[in-house]
Each structure stands twice: as structure tokens, then as C-alpha cells.
Amino acid sequence: MLTLIHQLSGFRLLSVLCYLKRVEFAERMVRIRLADDGEVWTFSTLLVSATVIVGTLCALVPVCLKHQTSDCISATVVGFSLLIGAPVAFRLRYCFTFLIALDAWLGYALFRLCDLQPKTPLPSWLQTVQIALLYGSLIIRGVTMASDIFSRIGSSARITLGRSAPWSCFLGALLGYYSHPPNAIVLHLLWMISFLLVALAMAFKVRMAIAIFFSLVMYTAFGGGRALLAEPITIADQIAMVTVAGWLFTKPLLLLFDVCTNAVQRCMVIFKLNRWTYNILLVGNLLAVVLFGVAQTVAALRHRQRIVAFSVFAPAGILWLLLHLLYFRALWSLSCPLESPNGQPCAERKLRTYVGKCFDPVAFMTPLACIIFTASLAGINWLTHDLLSALSFGILSTIELTVVHIMHTMFKGFDNCVVLGIATPVDSQVQRADGSGHLLAAELNKFFDQRGVEIDDISYYTEGIDMLTAKQRLEHFFESPTELGRQFDTYFLYYNGLASQENGDWILTDGNLSMDELLSLWTDHRGTDRCRLFILLDADNGAHWSYRITTLKGKQAIGIQSYSVKEEANWRGVSTGSFTRLWLEFNYNIRCGDFGNTPFTPLFGQSFPGYCFVRTPRLPPYESKTILSDLFAFLYLNAMSPIEHFLMLCWGACMTYVPPAVFDTNQGVKFVTNKRIEPYY
Structure with a gap:
């Protein structure tokens, strides 16, 4: 009997040691993931x-x-x-x-x-x-x-x-x-x-x-x-x-x-x-x-x-x-x-x-x-x-x-990223018992937080937002650099609310905010820093902006995701935040497919082919260090500049004639299009 108890004690001790080793190894892997x-x-x-x-x-x-x-x-x-x-x-x-x-x-x-x-x-x-x-x-x-x-x-x-x-x-x-x-x-x-x-x-x-x-x-x-x-x-x-x-x-x-x-x-x-x-x-x-x-x-x-x-x-x-x-x-x-020892899932x-x-x-x-x-x-x-x-x-x-x-x-290369969200739903849907607007803001917060994206603000305005407040929020958003500086930063702008039927402008409480006004704010603050701006529009008439952005002159990296409704009968199933929830589900889903049997046709327009999909393929700038390294850097960069220009030419041509179906921003965020965007006139 004593021998059996001794064996059981040894077995328990061995089990405890194995469990501690397993927990220790799990903690190490958690630290590796984080x-x-x-x-x-x-x-x-x-x-x-x-x-x-x-x-x-x-x-x-x-x-x-x-x-x-x-x-x-x-x-x-x-x-x-x-x-x-x-x-x-x-x-x-x-x-x-x-x-x-x-x-x-x-x-x-x-x-x-x-x-x-x-x-x-x-x-x-x-x-x-x-x-x-x-x-x-x-x-x-x-x-x-x-x-x-x-x-x-x-x-x-x-x-x-x-x-x-x-x-x-x-x-x-x-x-x-x-x-x-x-x-x-x-x-x-x-x-x-x-x-x-x-x-x-x-x-x-x-x-x-x-x-x-x-x-x-x-x-x-x-x-x-x-x-x-x-x-x-x-x-x-x-x-x-x-x-x-x-x-x-x-x-x-x-x-x-x-x-x-x-x-x-x-x-x-x-x-x-x-x-x-x-x-x-x-x-x-x-x-x-x-x-x-x-x-x-x-x-x-x-x-x-x-x-x-x-x-x-x-x-x-x-x-x-x-x-x-x-x-x-x-x-x-x-x-x-893996799960951390306290039972919380790994972020x-x-x-x-x-x-x-x-x-x-x-x-x-x-x-x-x-x-x-x-x-x-x-x-x-x-x-x-x-x-x-x-x-x-x-x-x-x-x-x-x-x-x-x-x-x-x-x-x-994962760029730094910051996001701003503005939700101003229709007045008749604000007072819904399920509080869909507040839940939508919480879901967006959770989505970007899980991907390590810095959140400037995601606000839910139950009574709408005026022009002055909107411009102040946008200016503060565009002036917010990320941890490693302004170069190559990515900015996500989300808008859920009313849009003009004629041109897709945002309908605010005291006027309309046009796309030209928004882009002028962007150009004043970030247009020359080679940053990227992505706009997600959950508005009935947001497709106007996706079409118009393709006619933008210059080499600014701007992409706009919107949608169009497939059939008139499906308008009844469209409610506040429906497209946003489908877009979040699409990004959460492991299978990177299309929107399937939904009333929406996603549209994605970009200002310059290739600039919105990934960062511009260029050799990085050089910082002066020593005489030998300066000489080698000068010779190397001049010798490799034709390769850089050749890759840029091939990249622009391929993105123009062979656009991908899914745009991955390298922050774990994907934009989708089921229809090729033609220039809008």
C-alpha cells in the first residue's frame, strides 16, 4: 500500500512538472506572438x-x-x-x-x-x-x-x-x-x-x-x-x-x-x-x-x-x-x-x-x-x-x-497606421432599441485594436455633426503621426451616415462636405509625405467617391471603399451599418472570398494604380555616416536607380491592366472589389 501511494505521489509530481513545463513553454510562445x-x-x-x-x-x-x-x-x-x-x-x-x-x-x-x-x-x-x-x-x-x-x-x-x-x-x-x-x-x-x-x-x-x-x-x-x-x-x-x-x-x-x-x-x-x-x-x-x-x-x-x-x-x-x-x-x-495561462486569448x-x-x-x-x-x-x-x-x-x-x-x-513591411471613425446614422434609426450605432463603434474599436492599429477616435454622433467639428476632427486626425514618424504612415477614415444623391458628399447638420474639401485637408497635412489614405464609406451614395477618385491627377495614395446595392428589392434589408458589418466579417473570415449572397456589390477606387495596394517600391533614403559608406552608397544608389525605375514602370503597368481582386494593406485589413472601377466623368 505504501509503495502504491509512493508511486502515485511520484506520478503526481511528474504530472505537475510536465504541466509547469507546458505552461512555461506556452508563456514563451505567447511572448513570441506578442x-x-x-x-x-x-x-x-x-x-x-x-x-x-x-x-x-x-x-x-x-x-x-x-x-x-x-x-x-x-x-x-x-x-x-x-x-x-x-x-x-x-x-x-x-x-x-x-x-x-x-x-x-x-x-x-x-x-x-x-x-x-x-x-x-x-x-x-x-x-x-x-x-x-x-x-x-x-x-x-x-x-x-x-x-x-x-x-x-x-x-x-x-x-x-x-x-x-x-x-x-x-x-x-x-x-x-x-x-x-x-x-x-x-x-x-x-x-x-x-x-x-x-x-x-x-x-x-x-x-x-x-x-x-x-x-x-x-x-x-x-x-x-x-x-x-x-x-x-x-x-x-x-x-x-x-x-x-x-x-x-x-x-x-x-x-x-x-x-x-x-x-x-x-x-x-x-x-x-x-x-x-x-x-x-x-x-x-x-x-x-x-x-x-x-x-x-x-x-x-x-x-x-x-x-x-x-x-x-x-x-x-x-x-x-x-x-x-x-x-x-x-x-x-x-x-x-494558444491561450495565455490566465485563460485570456492571445491578442x-x-x-x-x-x-x-x-x-x-x-x-x-x-x-x-x-x-x-x-x-x-x-x-x-x-x-x-x-x-x-x-x-x-x-x-x-x-x-x-x-x-x-x-x-x-x-x-x-508593416507600416504604422492610425484610424478615425465618424458615425452619423439616419435619425429614424438612431432610437432603435438594440443600440446598433453604439455596437457598431465598439466593433470597429475591437477590430482595429486587434490589429495593432492606433485609434485616434471612433465617435458616434446621435444628432449629427456640424461642418466645423468635422473639419477640426479631420485636421487633428491628419496631423497625428504614428510612433515611427510620418513617412509611410497609413490613415484609415471611416464614415457612416447620409450622402448626397448627386455627388456623394457627406450631409452634415449645417452643410455638405465634398470630396475636394476633404482631399484639400489631406494635401495640406499629408499630401507630400508619401502617406496612404483609405476611406471606408458606409453610405447609400458613397459609390460616387469611388468612381471620382480614379480621375484624381497626381501620385497620391488614396483608396476609397464603398458599395452599390444589387437590386431594388434588397433595399429593405439594408440598415444602419449593414455594409460595415459585412466588411468586418469579410476581414475576420479566414477564407478570403467575395461578399457572396448579399445585397451589396463592393467598389474600390484608387487614385494611382499600385500606390494604394502596397507601399511604393523605392530604395530607401540614405543617412550620412562615414566617408567609405557615403562613397559606396553614392555608387550603389546611382547604379541601381535604373532597376528602381524599371520596377516602378512594371508595377504601374501591371496594376493598371491586371488589378487584384483583394487589396491587402499589410495591416491585416483587406478591401475588396467585385467590379472594375472605370474612370467616372
Whole structure:
């Protein structure tokens, strides 16, 4: 009996400890969700950067000392050039830039392996395992990037993985298998094109862009695979392949973790993965890494390279397994909604704040240092063709870094936002017993508060509002900068009330407020700061403003969401705040579809195509620091200005002729249109 009591006590103690550990881990994940960009990126980027750098050096240094060939020396140079960027990675604002440079140079090492001359044949089963793992890593990378696309575009584009992936993969496989393996420059150009296509797919929801992206991924996979099948590779190349494969395995996990956290806080989790799915992914990735390591170890042992095998594969394998374990543990906790220990649901705040609004040349000098060191040793150990290839690849990686930075400001950068709401419903509906007007103001407060939007004021005027009070409120609203200053701020203006039947002007107690008067106030206070103004009109005649805003001259970022009633019979079902409640439900809903069977047809007009959807794609301004950085910034900005203008031209043309169906403001707020707005005359 005493033994049984002792066992029960031990079991209770173990249960209590497990519960405390679970609560502690839940608290950590709650803090991660509520954290700023710095805490989230510190957890992810530094771990990946340190793991890849250590794995690269562990894999390349012993081989370089053992063989002392030009290929090993060049691979070691790449590893040490990555090590140069490590201090940059430990500065928080450069982590994203460092990861892009890291990805580019490891990709270059992978592409170099396709052109190396073989010296030692390998067994057929080992080649098959290598090709299968290479295919799997590239496919997983493509799928995770596609899931990022789907989480942004929603289901309104009617794009599904089942529709686009099979045909594009089949096309890419044919292109890759029946063509000669291209060189590093061509492959990297394909990756740059695929990145631009991904950006276009995220913006315009073009089904063909996703299909082309999958084709390029499969083309790269089968092209490199055919090169490995055609000619066996050396032991040094095997070890270099381990490093590259480790990055190919960890990069999708980083993307998946980033996508999950990003989608959770934006209420746009289009893809849902249960815990069994995470278990399958975990076991599959771990098995792939173990099989790859075993295959490489067997190859090394067959050629009596025991020292290399035990000194390289053991620490690298342990680091990769630890990395997978940490990532999937985080994904496990994100697979279901978390609750804080006190039982209150987690507030869905913004997880990230883009701080790179000022150009810092240190971030862009990292790939330049890699280029210089690699090119200097390339001139000693390589041929002239290899030297030109390295320099060309360095130039392409710098251009890619610029494009990534611009695209990052467009899609990843969360701007600061402030909102003002004015509700003046019809007099006959003010005295309703349910108090719909007050409930409407409370719902708007809750909606913007959950998205971390600063609320200037949301007022409910039961007896209307006069012209002077309205202009004073608007002036105070436009003069309210957010925490990080005025540049790139976003302003939401909500109006619910009467509007003139002739021109949609707001009907106030002592006159009408026209759109020209409102825009003049906006121009006086914010028109030159490159800020954005979004107006949500819940008024019967608000469609006039949505049409008229398309004729506005200039490059001001102004968008107006309104509605029109589909049929006369549906007027009876339209009451105070009906469109607002449907709009809130549309934004709360995970499925980003249309308004469905409702009496409203949403209309969205914008002043300048592309300016309202996302922030203008421009290189950030530069702040003077040192003489060297000033010189580099001057040369870099002047050299990249044609790319900036070219992207601006393409962006404006695409937004004019291929407008998206859903406009996402990057604050978790979406505007919708079911009808293309033509210029109103």
C-alpha cells in the first residue's frame, strides 16, 4: 500500500512538472506572438546563421587540408566569406540581408558542383539517394514558398496547389531532363526570374505565375540531377554537397515558421496543418537528413576517409537534427490556437515592424566583401572563365539583393497606421432599441485594436455633426503621426451616415462636405509625405467617391471603399451599418472570398494604380555616416536607380491592366472589389 501511494505521489509530481513545463513553454510562445520583429528574428535567423556557418566550416576545412585542390580551396573561400557576414548577422537589422547573401552563395556552391570533373565513381544506389534528396529539398522549398503565396492571396483567386503544381512540375521535369545542365549564371537568372514571378503572384494572383515558378523549380532540380547522374563526383564534392543540402533542408523550415507566424497574426491562415502533418514533416525531414548523412559517411569510409567522416558528419548532423527539433517544436505549438495561462486569448498584434526604412550601406557591403575575396582567389586557382563567372555571379547577387530589398518593403513591411471613425446614422434609426450605432463603434474599436492599429477616435454622433467639428476632427486626425514618424504612415477614415444623391458628399447638420474639401485637408497635412489614405464609406451614395477618385491627377495614395446595392428589392434589408458589418466579417473570415449572397456589390477606387495596394517600391533614403559608406552608397544608389525605375514602370503597368481582386494593406485589413472601377466623368 505504501509503495502504491509512493508511486502515485511520484506520478503526481511528474504530472505537475510536465504541466509547469507546458505552461512555461506556452508563456514563451505567447511572448513570441506578442513580440516585436527583433525577438522573433533573433530566435530564427541567428540560429540558422550560426548552424550553417559552423556546418560549412566543419565540412570544408578538413577537406581543404586533406586534398588541397582548387575546388576545395574555392569552397573554403565561400565558407570564410560567409563567416565575414556573421558579425553583420548579429546586428538585428542586417539579419534578413545576411540570410539572402548566405542563400545566394550556397546556391552558387551547389551550381558549381554540376560542372566539376569527376575523379571517384560512386555506387548507383548512393547516386539515387542523392538525387532523391536534392529533388525533395527543392520541392519542399517551392511548396513552402507557394504556401506563403496562398496565405497572402487567399482563395479569391481560385488558385489551388492541386491545379497548378502537377502540370507545372511535369513541364519543368521535361525541360530539365531533356536539356543540358546550364551553368551557374543561367541557373541563378532563373531563380531571379522565379523570385519576381512569386512577387507578381503575391500581388496580382496570377495563376500562370505560380505555374511558371514551379516549372523553374523543377527545371533546376532535374537539370542539376541529370548532371549528377551523368558523372560521379569526388569525396570533396560530396562533403560540399552535405553543406548545401543542409541549407536546402533548413531554409524551407525557416520559411514555414515565418509564414505560420505571419499568417497567424494577420488572421489569414489559408493553409491549415494539424499536428499529424507536422509529425509527418518532422519524421520525413529527419529521415532525409539521416539518410543523406549515412550515404555520405559510407562514401567516405569506402575510400578510407575515416577522419573526415567522423570529424565532419557527426557535428554537422547533430546541429541539423537540433535545428529541426527546435523548429518543429515551435511549429507544434503554433499548430493550434494558444491561450495565455490566465485563460485570456492571445491578442493578435503585429509581430514585425520593418525598421530598414533608411539605407545602410553596411548591409549591402556584405556581398561585396564576399565578391572581392572570392574573385581574388579565383584569379589564382581558377581559369579566366571561372573568374568571369564569379564576378558575374557577384553582380547578379547584388542586383538580387536590391530587388529583394525593394520587394521586402512592398510585401513584408508593416507600416504604422492610425484610424478615425465618424458615425452619423439616419435619425429614424438612431432610437432603435438594440443600440446598433453604439455596437457598431465598439466593433470597429475591437477590430482595429486587434490589429495593432492606433485609434485616434471612433465617435458616434446621435444628432449629427456640424461642418466645423468635422473639419477640426479631420485636421487633428491628419496631423497625428504614428510612433515611427510620418513617412509611410497609413490613415484609415471611416464614415457612416447620409450622402448626397448627386455627388456623394457627406450631409452634415449645417452643410455638405465634398470630396475636394476633404482631399484639400489631406494635401495640406499629408499630401507630400508619401502617406496612404483609405476611406471606408458606409453610405447609400458613397459609390460616387469611388468612381471620382480614379480621375484624381497626381501620385497620391488614396483608396476609397464603398458599395452599390444589387437590386431594388434588397433595399429593405439594408440598415444602419449593414455594409460595415459585412466588411468586418469579410476581414475576420479566414477564407478570403467575395461578399457572396448579399445585397451589396463592393467598389474600390484608387487614385494611382499600385500606390494604394502596397507601399511604393523605392530604395530607401540614405543617412550620412562615414566617408567609405557615403562613397559606396553614392555608387550603389546611382547604379541601381535604373532597376528602381524599371520596377516602378512594371508595377504601374501591371496594376493598371491586371488589378487584384483583394487589396491587402499589410495591416491585416483587406478591401475588396467585385467590379472594375472605370474612370467616372
